[in-house]
Amino acid sequence: MDRDNEELRSIASLLADECTQTILIETATEPMSAEELSEVCEVSPQTIYRRLDDLSEHDLIEEDLQPDADGHHYKVYTATLDRVVVDLTTDGFELSLSRRDRMADRFTQFVNEVRDR
Template structure:
């Protein structure tokens, strides 16, 4: 996913934020709820939700619904960001976001391909 100049500023600012970095690190290997992220980041749930919203604008996290032991639904978030590359060109800067493909998405794609044959 390649983006140009104004997105470079937006994404750089977003990734420079300490809370955003912590959210991405914490959700890299394991999905976490906003409440769990609030605890590990030491910030309010509202702050976590604002950062998650911004991260979702750039597809840097995914959202899934899970059930707890009591049957209640809650959302968990997983980082999809794998790498960020910023390239200087004669037209300015380009930023390329390398996103991890989630296993569920790969399985869905596989099933669709098999079904279409």
């Protein structure tokens, strides 16, 4: 099995998981902590962290630090996955993923465009 097929199977398996789907849906609109995701998904924090590691491995989620009222920081997660398309071809299945740009990347792009005018 070649590397592309392995990645296709890995991502497809990941996306078939109900917990992973919930993580992606919940973090598509606002960042959430692992604790919040654990409550929403009704699974242990360990399960959430395993899914987050898998999602991060495929660049389907990003991690940021959020300050709290006590001056400490905690990690929050935001889905970067925007769209998944599976095509059946004569060679098998092809998976196309589109990802959202990170806010920092969009800001950098904006600054570069303004500067180049």
